[in-house]
Structures are given as structure tokens and as C-alpha cells.
Amino acid sequence: MKLIFYSLAILNSIDATMTFLGLKLSLIEEANPTMRFLYETEPLLFLGLKLLLSIALLVFGWKNVFPRISWFKPLIYTALSLYAIITCLHAKWVFQVIT
Template sequence: MMKRIFFLLVVLNLFDALATFFGLRLNLIEEANPVMSSLYQRDPYLFLMVKGIFSMMLIFLIIYRKPIKSLLVKYLSFAALAGYCMIAGIHMMWIFHYLA
């Protein structure tokens, strides 16, 4: 089950990275995360690289053969999944608004 959650987190993280990148590039949104905002302001491609590294770390956990049994990791993963689902919903709203 954790591998599925990590896979969803990879997909949602990459969607967030690309949607945020293009939304900021087109001046349609503002980055709410101060750390990621400062990365984007320093270099937009650094921002994408850091998001990509997060996804690669999750991919490592997907292919890692030993099952993850830590309750803390499971709860944090569920919380991250819920957060990314909300962020994806926000991105979808401004994307549909922009395209309309």
C-alpha cells in the first residue's frame, strides 16, 4: 500500500512542480511556500530540480524492496497525500479558469 501512496505522491509532486512553474512563469499564481518561493526567485530551474529530487527520493522508496512499517512514515505520507490533493485541486481551478 505504501508503494501506491509514494507513487501518487510522485505524480502529484511532479504535477505541482510543473503547474507551479508555468503558473509563476505566466504570472497567474504566487508560490505560497516561502522556501520554494525563494528557490524559484533564485533560479526557476533550481526550483524544478529540487522538486525532481523529491520525486526521485520517493521513487527510490518505491523500488526499495523492504516494506516500510513505520507508523510515523505512514501518517506523514497520508498527510502529504491529502495536502498534495488539495494543492492539485487549487492548481486545477486556476488552470481551468485560465483556459476558459
């Protein structure tokens, strides 16, 4: 479970950075209404909140703090899968921009 939390933290940081740059350069639009609102309110608030989540995931992994709820494991694996897909989408548009 520790590796999953670390992986999520890394993928979330990549997502935060790529989304922030993509929005800043007007290459993409934020699909998540909550994150779009944060970015439109204050771009650094958007980035800070995303990076704070990554730090929290790293701390939870480091401290071995994992909820013992039956639905938590499927939820965390789903989140990891979605972040992996999102990271691939970001890589695709970055590749399209630089080529």
C-alpha cells in the same frame, strides 16, 4: 505503501510543473517561503529540486525503502491528502485561465 509513494511522486511532479508554469506566466504566487526563495534565486533550481524529490519517492517505492517509525504513516497520508488538494487547486486555476 509503495502505491502511496508512487502517488506522491506523480502529484509532486504535477505540482512542480503547474507551479513552475503558473509562476513563469505570472498567474500565481508561491505561498511556500522556502520554495519562493528557490524560485526567485533560480527557477530551474526550484523545478529541479521538486523533480528530484519525485525521483527519490519513486526510488524509495521501487526499492521498498520505508521508515518503520510510528508517526511516518500518518505523515505520508497527510502529505498525500495535501498534494491531492493542491493538485485540485491547480486544476481550478488552469481551468479559469483557459476558459
